Amino acid sequence: MRIFTKAIRALHTSQSRVRLSSTSNSARQCCHRSPSFSSVSDRNAIVDLRSDTVTLPSSHMLQAVTQAPLGDDVMKEDPTILEFEHSVADLFGKEKALFLPTASMANLVALLSHCNTRASEIIIGTESHINLWEGGNPANLGGIHTRQTPEDNDARLSEQGIMDCFRNGVDDHWPHTALLCLENTHNMCGGVALPKSYLDQIGRLAHERMNIPVHVDGSRIFNAAVAQEITVKDLCQHVDSVTICLSKGLGAPVGSVLVGETEFIRLARRARKRCGGGMRQAGVLAAMGMYAVQHNVDRMVEDHVNAKKLGKALKENGFYLLRDGKIDTNIVYFGLPEACTITREDFLLRLREEYGVKLTGGYSSGGKLFRAVTHMHIDNSKIDRAIEGMIALGNS
Structure with missing residues (x-):
């Protein structure tokens, strides 16, 4: 840890020199x-x-790294990871949380965990990030079929559009609809913040009429909550899992968190390992994520x-x-x-x-x-x- 601390201090010194040099050059220009x-x-x-995602960690965030106790997270022994996962789960009102390196992996792990039988499909927005910008991961890596329905101008999937996509697998020609995915905020629709009333409505639709869970790609979920002056716990009350990205808006350099119920996170931990996302002394990353969530939301x-x-x-x-x-x-x-x-x-x-x-x-x-x-x-x-x-x- 002393070696790591020295490295961080050296980085601070190097950054200071670069800033001084750049300031001098800027003055001449x-x-x-x-x-x-x-x-x-x-x-x-x-x-x-x-x-x-272009933000750089602050000096306070880097300092948090030097003070973080570490252990082997694959063995569930990294105290910083454990504390961070517990705090994020509590923040969202879910039972458990799992730290992952990226939001794309978090979304993939969520899909693999919800759709854990062959011939599964998900209902998803045509312009969603999972559908357009994640390398075709559901089909490419998960063997999961995507059934797409268009968003309206406010990034919402209509109830009729969702129900038109729903297939319960009774016909041998069909895959089985296993999951409904939403995105909040919605990137391609212009950073739209889906309101709690809509999430509650779609949650009831999925749970009561379709008997399937709802996953929210909430890479910018804190932006959605801040815009509506609501807690993420209330906003996500009636959805089953949420991906949170720490390097979008929050200012951490890397990392994401997936939240959900205990059995879901158990499956997600196994899926994370299959995707190569099991990290060892990952508390060095979680420390910056923890600082970001504690200081950079408001x-x-x-x-x-x-x-x-x-x-x-x-x-x-x-x-x-x-x-x-x-x-x-x-x-x-x-x-x-x-x-x-x-x-x-x-x-x-x-x-x-x-x-x-x-x-x-x-x-x-x-x-x-x-x-x-x-x-x-x-x-x-x-x-x-x-x-x-x-x-x-x-x-x-």
Whole structure:
């Protein structure tokens, strides 16, 4: 542990030197009238709106690592992991929790645990992350068929759409519907926060009419709870399992947690091992996740305010906004004004080189949409710079 502590201190020193060097370079660049951001790598200079996964751990978070007691988690002997899992399970009002390296693995493990017989299928949203962005894991690695139904403008699956997909396996031609999956917040629908009333409604539908569990890909579930001023326990009361990502919005560098009932987590632990997710002294990761959950949830309000400010400014200047500019949390999808003459590629390139703003593009609507995601490294001044650059280029 002493060696690890020395390594962390060395990292602090190295980061400090880099920050000092970058600050000096930035000061010299400011002397020029037209600064270029093309070679700037300092996160304090760049406005990185590509994702809320780009955040770096704070000094306090790194310090938590040096103080974390460790053990072998595969043998269930890492005290930091055990404490963290217990606290997250309690936070969500579920019996047990399981720490995993990624949210994609957590979702896969959840599916494997709920669909533990062959010829199983899940009902899932067409635009959901599990369906689009996780490598086809249900079928590719789980042998699980996906039955897709479209989301509406508010990221909801209709009761009729769900029931139309439901198959109870009585016909030999059919797979057996074993699980219903939701996503909250919903990325591709624009960071929509599904309300408790809807989750309760769908939970009752699944449990009472279909006799199947509900899994929520809640990678950004804390954003959903903060946006609605509700606890995650109340929000997830009538769902059976939830994936929580620690490196989206919360600011941890890695890690996810899966919560559910005792038997489900027992199966999930076995599935995690089959997926290669059993880690040894994983408390070094859980310590940062624990710090994130304890300290970085309430501040998400700032991210939501900044996202709404960005969306409002773009809409007022002729940009297309998904959901007509209704923004629930920290994700903004937008398109260039109709009169704009520059290409998507030029917009991204010039925004980065001339204003130091990073975005991703190529989403939906024929690849014409851009995505901006606010997070703890984006303050009001950075949002102002992003707005300035986007409007200037969008009107060119």
